[in-house]
Amino acid sequence: MAVLLDTAALRPQDRAEAFYAAMMSASVPSRVEHEDPNGDVHARMDFWQLGAPDLFRNEGSGIRLVRTPKHIRIGAPERLALAVQVIGSGAFSQAGADQHVRTGDLMLVDLTAPYEYAWSSDGASQAFQIDYDDLGLSVETVRAAAQRLPSSPMYDLVLHHLTVMPAISDSLHGTQAADMLGAATTQLVRALLTSAADDEHRHPAMADVLFARITWYARRHLTDPDLSPGRIAAAHNISLRYFYKLFAEHNLSFEQWLIGERLDGARRQLASPESRQRTIAAIAARWGFLDPGHFTRRFRSAHGITPQEWRRQNEKPGDQR
Template sequence: MQLLDTATVAPEHRVDAFRAAFDQASVPCRIEHLGPDARVYSRMHLWHFGQANLFTTDASGFRLVRTPRHVRMESPPVVALAVQTSGVGRFRQFGAEALVPPSRLMLSDLTAPYEFSWADSGGSRAFQIPYDRLALPRDAVRRAAPRLPASPLHDLVRDHLVRLAAGADGFSTDAGATALGTATTELVRALLVSAAGDERLAREVREETLLTRVLAWCRRHLTDPGLDPERIAAAHNVSLRQLYKVCADAGMSLEQWLIAERLERARTELLSPRRRNRTVAAVARDCGFSDPSHFTRRFRQAYGLTPREWRESSRRGR
């Protein structure tokens, strides 16, 4: 859902519109614009995924200041994990200050004072989770915050948030939106426990979030034709038996899930302008299918058309 696009707002009203949109999406804070009011611009979106939400901002330079007075105002206890998509952020909380370059994750505990800013222009994608849904002690969350880049889960969670934001319009209206929010929360939880270095919590969370981490990892490696259960189990330091058990407990077949995900990617890629000159066989290979005839057979079973028929029918419909 779009909260704000200052291109549709008169210049003299943009500062007020920015503040009103931010108040709607997040907790109370003070907003200072780093430049003339006439040059303020912003696009903000907010999508709900169950009790969590995704809040995106692309804007001219500004500073957010959440003071002790703001903290005392009534607002839900929330943690925000954000990925900086452009510009360089500057974040300060709990006496520590850090620069947040593009592609870096940043954790904000919104139950405490903090400051965040970027100069000139920037972009951020923030997943906001109620503390009770995160189900972690606050000291563990705060201990993890400055250590996120050191976690081996950093890039996995970052890529997931970027992909979530890119498809948020469709994801948020899908029947699985709440489940997707739960899965994203589990990934964030696993990242924080990993960064905090709490081995007791780590064991619990590794077991609870194994399937979520496996599926997110597999999506990143779908194009690899060598992706199979043995490799997946090895990448997550579990036995093949344990991997199959966690999938069976969730009522799913890992092999069939991999095929379905690859087919869906191929269906999208066949319509991409970037793939216009790629043959069907080449698109199949790009999506992890080593056998074009097997790909065509499975595609027709799934969608009722061959890949070529799907591409041609979509072109006729334009």
């Protein structure tokens, strides 16, 4: 987590300007109006990078954010934000639709278009921000979903997910799992918007969410010797046939996907100073390759270099001592 702003450390006369600068760095150009600019202006902004997407939390005194057509011309990143009101209540307006956002409500903000958002007294919201390109949905689909979010069967799941994300993101800081969390959240948001926009797309959207859950589960258990399609299918209450169908729909073979993930895990461990005393064969076995020769051939085919050469390249002075 990065703390973008904490006005408690600033003089009162400097807080409004600092708030504007922090808001512009975390989100998009807009006009900021404080409810009581001459009173107790206070705020804290936190930011988590989760691969390509990010999570942004803003908590503080009453504000009004106005993104005008002029701001769009200044800069209109192809992004959207799915936000949850975590403290207080707010008012959100976009594309001619007004929404009273209560504590625990979701709101979808198309950052390519003008909008207004405000809360009075103290409030807080946290938004998952993502590029349209990474989401894989058209602007039309997103706008169709904006007013129909509660109709989606995904609504409560995504709401809970976004609400607990700050604590989870903190615990994953600096790990590969942080990027995986961003990717999994992207799939959840995609499923929410697709199902809200068009009932006909609900089943494919659910399949995408299930696939994301399956790959998340498998990555958490890569070093388990008994990790198998049957075990994974049973853990997700699906048939083995449907399990293989999900991978086929993503143009993947589960076996080849699993080998690739385990090779990546072994590659990371081989480069780790903490594993210098472990033999290559022991590391290979930990990642499911019981035949060292087979592991070497697979590793070289995937990475163009042998495990020994890779380890040597990543040695630092003093590693041999």
